[in-house]
Amino acid sequence: MNFTREDIRKLIYYRLKCGLTAAEIEKEINKTLGKDTISKRSCFDWVKKFNDGEVDASDKPRSGRPSIEIEDRIENVLQENRHATVRLIANELESNHETVRRKLIEPWENDI
Numbered sequence: 006m007n008f009t010r011e012d013i014r015k016l017i018y019y020r021l022k023c024g025l026t027a028a029e030i031e032k033e034i035n036k037t038l039g040k041d042t043i044s045k046r047s048c049f050d051w052v053k054k055f056n057d058g059e060v061d062a063s064d065k066p067r068s069g070r071p072s073i074e075i076e077d078r079i080e081n082v083l084q085e086n087r088h089a090t091v092r093l094i095a096n097e098l099e100s101n102h103e104t105v106r107r108k109l110i111e112p113w114e115n116d117i
């Protein structure tokens with residue numbers, strides 16, 4: 006079973022309501038779901054948000070270009086060259102190769 010970031014945040018919220026500390030929650034999640042499921046920093050940040058009254062565990066929109074734009078641009082490059090490498094696409098789009106790689110594997114992540 007794959008857990009999304011939102012699922013992990015809901016687990017943090019639940020365990021926080023059960024009385025665990027941020028350190029205990031981080032250790033429990035990583036022990037149960039696998040090493041490096043969540044970083045200490047992320048866990049502590051979300052515990053702070055929840056303690057400050059946040060109740061929404063979903064990602065908030067970020068500033069900058071919408072991700073759909075880069076997805077469309079990647080698709081355009083791939084239509085022109087089906088054998089383009091991640092680095093070639095990144096160079097052509099003047100983007101980071103890791104961003105391109107993530108956008109290419111996102112649709113398949115839930116299938117793995």
